[in-house]
Amino acid sequence: MSEPLVDISHVTCGYGDTAAIRDIDLQLQAGTFTGIVGPSGSGKTTLLRAIAGRIPVAHGRISMAPGTRLSYVPQVESVDWNFPVTVGECVLMARETSRLLPWATPEEKRQVGQTLERLGLAGLQGRHIRELSGGQQQRVFLARALLRRPQLVLLDEPTSGLDVKTRHEILHLLGELHDDGLTIVLTTHDLNGMAAHLPHLVCLNVHVVAEGAPREVLTPDVLQHTYGASMDVLDHGGMPVVVDAYTGAALRSAS
Ligand code: ADP
Numbered sequence: 455m456s457e458p459l460v461d462i463s464h465v466t467c468g469y470g471d472t473a474a475i476r477d478i479d480l481q482l483q484a485g486t487f488t489g490i491v492g493p494s495g496s497g498k499t500t501l502l503r504a505i506a507g508r509i510p511v512a513h514g515r516i517s518m519a520p521g522t523r524l525s526y527v528p529q530v531e532s533v534d535w536n537f538p539v540t541v542g543e544c545v546l547m548a549r550e551t552s553r554l555l556p557w558a559t560p561e562e563k564r565q566v567g568q569t570l571e572r573l574g575l576a577g578l579q580g581r582h583i584r585e586l587s588g589g590q591q592q593r594v595f596l597a598r599a600l601l602r603r604p605q606l607v608l609l610d611e612p613t614s615g616l617d618v619k620t621r622h623e624i625l626h627l628l629g630e631l632h633d634d635g636l637t638i639v640l641t642t643h644d645l646n647g648m649a650a651h652l653p654h655l656v657c658l659n660v661h662v663v664a665e666g667a668p669r670e671v672l673t674p675d676v677l678q679h680t681y682g683a684s685m686d687v688l689d690h691g692g693m694p695v696v697v698d699a700y701t702g703a704a705l706r707s708a709s
Contacts, residue, residue, distance in 0.1 A: 459484040459522060459606060459637055460505060465514035467504050473512065474500040476660050482639060484519070484605065487632045489649045490641045492658035493681050498641035501658065502526065502608045505639070524606040525599035529614065530591050535584050541594055542566055542579040548598035569597045573627065589620035596627070607631070609640040613648055621647055645672065645696045668694055 458481035468474035475497035490498045503509045506526035545566050546558050570576050573593045599607050613621040642648040650668045657663040657680040664671045672694040677685040686702020688695045
């Protein structure tokens with residue numbers, strides 16, 4: 455196998471003296487699409503922030519293939535959407551900050567237009583970001599991330615708070631970007647609507663409990679160790695469907 459794009463070796467880090475993730479060993483190959491699942495507080499966001507270099511690693515090491523460009527997309531909820539800018543301005547703010555010119559070049563404006571069109575936001579360039587729906591806000595975040603032409607995108611809960619249709623749209627969009635060669639890592643709470651559709655999952659609870667294809671890791675045993683709760687996994691045409699243990703028992707006795 456070739457050298458990984460990201461090599462996470464025995465990484466422990468957190469806040470103050472408290473470790474939020476411990477002894478994490480993960481390799482992310484170029485072109486892969488990975489979902490990180492786990493309960494609230496299990497360290498999903500911390501792991502993304504560590505990969506993005508936003509928090510220091512206390513022990514271990516994260517190395518990246520030379521020249522790798524990455525973009526980190528935080529949770530939509532973490533941002534003040536009342537900031538008075540339009541969609542186009544908001545996306546433009548993500549361009550290289552080392553430039554001296556404060557205004558956008560024609561090439562940059564062209565890139566913004568192209569990116570917004572790609573993400574289905576073409577008509578919204580002049581709209582105030584406050585006036586966007588949750589799905590549109592998520593796509594503006596993605597547009598900002600893609601403007602830097604990254605090889606790796608890290609997304610924190612990209613479908614949280616979205617309705618089913620919008621969630622499908624975002625999942626589909628990410629699938630297309632992955633097909634184009636982008637390496638994607640995202641966190642999600644949504645085991646059935648999101649995680650089960652991804653090629654590769656990492657089950658996290660401070661440590662890595664398991665990693666593999668959804669069918670390999672969405673098992674009652676792994677879920678018990680990840681979530682500390684009894685869950686059942688049903689088979690729906692080869693696709694795992696996670697339910698709580700009571701629902702699983704009721705469905706099994708009814709069939
Ligand atoms: P998740 O994304 O899985 O919900 P987080 O990575 O956000 O988990 O949090 C992991 C642990 O680190 C939690 O116990 C959380 O309370 C703690 N934590 C997260 N952010 C901070 C912070 N800025 N300062 C102190 N503790 C934090």
